[in-house]
Amino acid sequence: MENAIYHSMMSAKQLLEKQTIISNNLANISTNGFKEKFNYILQDENTNNLFNNHHPIIKEYYNLSPGILHHTQRNLDLFIKDDGWLTVKDINGEEAYTKNGHLKINAARKLTIQDNEVVGHNSNIEIPDNVNLKILSNGIITVIEKKNKKIFTNQIGALKLVSLPWQNLIQKENGLFYLKKDFKSNKYSHIINHNNNIRVQAGFLESSNVNTSKNMIEMISNARQFEMQMKMISTCDQNFEYANQLININN
Incomplete structure (x- = not known):
């Protein structure tokens, strides 16, 4: 019994x-x-x-x-293709990963996703005032300016796009994904580097x-x-x- x-x-x-x-x-x-x-x-x-x-x-x-993929026609909406992920910093400054491509610009002119700062590839991303942004398929961020009837395009940064080992992922309550830590050392098993093969598509969001x-x-x-x-x-x-x-x- x-x-x-x-x-x-x-x-x-x-x-x-x-x-x-x-x-x-x-x-x-x-x-x-x-x-x-x-x-x-x-x-x-x-x-x-x-x-x-x-x-x-x-x-x-x-x-x-x-x-399901939705066409939003918004330049800061991204669909991260295949096994690619966007990299962000959570409120504790810890690197995390997401498939949510709904980017916003906060008061400090930083790109954010759900109030988490988006991590750049090799440099921080700062958005100038009063510019039109365009994010290329390889994650490069450009600003488009029109001066003297001419259009100028300048690169201001790039997104850190990664491919993650699904077997080592864990999702926390904030909805973001993290790498599992080594049980003995309580440290990440390795650092995920930028993957040049990951592609994004602007104007679309994955539901x-x-x-x-x-x-x-x-x-x-x-x-x-x-x-x-x-x-x-x-x-x-x-x-x-x-x-x-x-x-x-x-x-």
Whole structure:
């Protein structure tokens, strides 16, 4: 009976964790470039390990397939092709990666994505006042100026575009992706360098790749399974009470 309660409690805990992930997926349906997150559980088949702190191993994985492409006709909207990623600095100054190509210029004339500064290739990116920007397919940022009826194009920087090892990625609550740190040293296994082969396309945005129907079905299924585990625990608790009553009667 103790085994049954243990299994039910562990299953309920895992279902709650799944619901949290699914809720986050559904909350980001409208987030540009968002990638679905799931987890799967590696069960320990040795029942002798149930009470020896051997818990199921939960692994996370991400659906990195592209979302639907939308034509925005905005120069600062970018679609990062194939396995390419944009590089940003989070609020802690840590390098992170995103597929969200909705760029904005903040008050300090910096390119940002969701208030995170965009990292440049070999130099910081500063946007001059009152200029028209154009981002080329290789990530080079140019300004277009018209003087004396002539058009001048000058390069002011370039985006840091990277290709990431998907097996070493982890997504944090801010929606950005990071490289997993080495367990022993608590440092990144290596630094990701700019990749000259990555291409972007201006005027387009990639939508979230969350499958709404699939996530809703998973959420309903998990809720029903959670109710079943709660009923199992309640039934075991009642059986304990009946057993205690019988013992008291016999005594």
